[in-house]
Amino acid sequence: MNGSIIIAAGGTGGHISPGVALAEVLSEKANAFGYESVYIHSLVRNQNNPDLLNPPCQVIWHNIPQLGGLKTIVYPFLFLFPFIKTILLFRKLKINAVIGMGGYSSLPAILYAILFRKPLYLCEQNCVPGKITRVFSKFAKKIAFSFPIVDSFQIPGKIIGNPIRKRVIPEHLNIRQNENLHEGKKNTINVLVLGGSQGARQLNQMILKTMENAEIASKYKFRLLTGTNLYDETKQKANDGTEIISYANDMKPNYEWANLVVARSGAGVVAECLVFGLPMILIPYPFAADNHQKANAEYLEKQGAAVTIHSTSDDPTPLVKFLLSWKDHSEVLREMGHISLALSNVNAAYQTVSYFFSDSN
Known part of the structure; x- marks a missing residue:
C-alpha cells in the first residue's frame, strides 16, 4: 500500500461538498487504488457544516489563518506554527497523496505535497479557475474540471463534472420533472x-x-x-x-x-x-x-x-x-x-x- 490520501476541503460549502463526495468513493475504493485510507482536511470553523457532521471518513481539523487585511505582513508567522503541526500529523498518518479542492484552507496540504514530493491532484469547480488552481497547477499531477474553463486560462486537465454527494443523487435518473x-x-x-x-x-x-x-x-x-x-x-x-x-x-x-x-x-x-x-x-x-x-x-x-x-x-x-x-x-x-x-x-x-x-x- 502507498499510505493514505488527504482531501483538503475547507472554506465554503462549494469546496466541502465535492470533497466529501470524493471521500465517499475513496472510503470504499482506496484499497483498490493502492492506498490504505482517506482523510478530509478542513477548517475548525466548518465543524457544523452539514456535510461534515456525519462524514464518510475521519476529518482532521486545522485552523490556518485567512490571508488578507492587516495580517498580510505577519501572515507567514501566523501560518508557520499550524503548518508545522500539519506536517507532523501528515507524516504520522502516512499521507502520500493530496487532493486539493480549492480555497486558502487547502494551502497547508498542497504545500505538504510539494515539499515532500507527494502526488498532488486538484479539483476546480468553476469556469474561472481559482487562485489555488492557477498558482499550483504546474505542481499538480492531474487536474479535474467541473466545467470548461474560460478561454483566457491555459491549464491542462480533464472536464469531468462536479462530484455529487450520494445523498443528493436522484434515485430515478429517468424521471423528468417537467x-x-x-x-x-x-x-x-x-x-x-x-x-x-x-x-x-x-x-x-x-x-x-x-x-x-x-x-x-x-x-x-x-x-x-x-x-x-x-x-x-x-x-x-x-x-x-x-x-x-x-x-x-x-x-x-x-x-x-x-x-x-x-x-x-x-x-x-x-x-x-x-x-x-x-x-x-x-x-x-x-x-x-x-x-x-x-x-x-x-x-x-x-x-x-x-x-x-x-x-x-x-x-x-x-x-x-x-x-x-x-x-x-x-x-x-x-x-x-x-x-x-x-x-x-x-x-x-x-x-x-x-x-x-x-x-x-
Whole structure:
C-alpha cells in the first residue's frame, strides 16, 4: 500500500461538498487504488457544516489563518506554527497523496505535497479557475474540471463534472420533472429559490415582489430557502402563497419537487440542479472571487440550460418577464431541463477518483 490520501476541503460549502463526495468513493475504493485510507482536511470553523457532521471518513481539523487585511505582513508567522503541526500529523498518518479542492484552507496540504514530493491532484469547480488552481497547477499531477474553463486560462486537465454527494443523487435518473408540464397534466409550476446556506436578501426580496404579480401568483408556486439568518424577516413579509424554509439538510426532496430553480450560480448548486434536469434562472453573486459565478451562469446560459439575470438590486422586472413568457409555454422549461440533464454527470465523483489514481488515465 502507498499510505493514505488527504482531501483538503475547507472554506465554503462549494469546496466541502465535492470533497466529501470524493471521500465517499475513496472510503470504499482506496484499497483498490493502492492506498490504505482517506482523510478530509478542513477548517475548525466548518465543524457544523452539514456535510461534515456525519462524514464518510475521519476529518482532521486545522485552523490556518485567512490571508488578507492587516495580517498580510505577519501572515507567514501566523501560518508557520499550524503548518508545522500539519506536517507532523501528515507524516504520522502516512499521507502520500493530496487532493486539493480549492480555497486558502487547502494551502497547508498542497504545500505538504510539494515539499515532500507527494502526488498532488486538484479539483476546480468553476469556469474561472481559482487562485489555488492557477498558482499550483504546474505542481499538480492531474487536474479535474467541473466545467470548461474560460478561454483566457491555459491549464491542462480533464472536464469531468462536479462530484455529487450520494445523498443528493436522484434515485430515478429517468424521471423528468417537467414532462408533466409539457403534457398539460400539471397547472402549477413549482419554483425552488436557493440563496445558499447564508441566504441572499436580494433573492428573497425579489421573489416576494414577484409574487405580487397576480398572473404569476396564479401559475407559480414558490418554495423559498431563505438562509437561517434571513428566515424571520422574510417570513414576516411573505404572503400565504409562499412556502418559507430557513435551510434544508436534505435537498433531494426539494429538487424532486421543483420544476424550475432560481439561484446563485455557485458550482455546487448548479451541478445538483443539472443532475435533476432542472432549468435555472441564475442571478450570479456579483462579489464572488474573480466574478466566477458570472462565468458559470454565462456558460449554462450559452448551453441553453439557464437564463441569467445580472443585477445587484431586488427589482423583480427581469424575473417577472421570464416567468410570464413561460406561463403558457412550459415546453421551453421542458427543453431547458433536457439540456440541463445532458450537461450533468451523476458519476463525477467516481470518475474523478478513477482519473486521478488510475495509471491508464
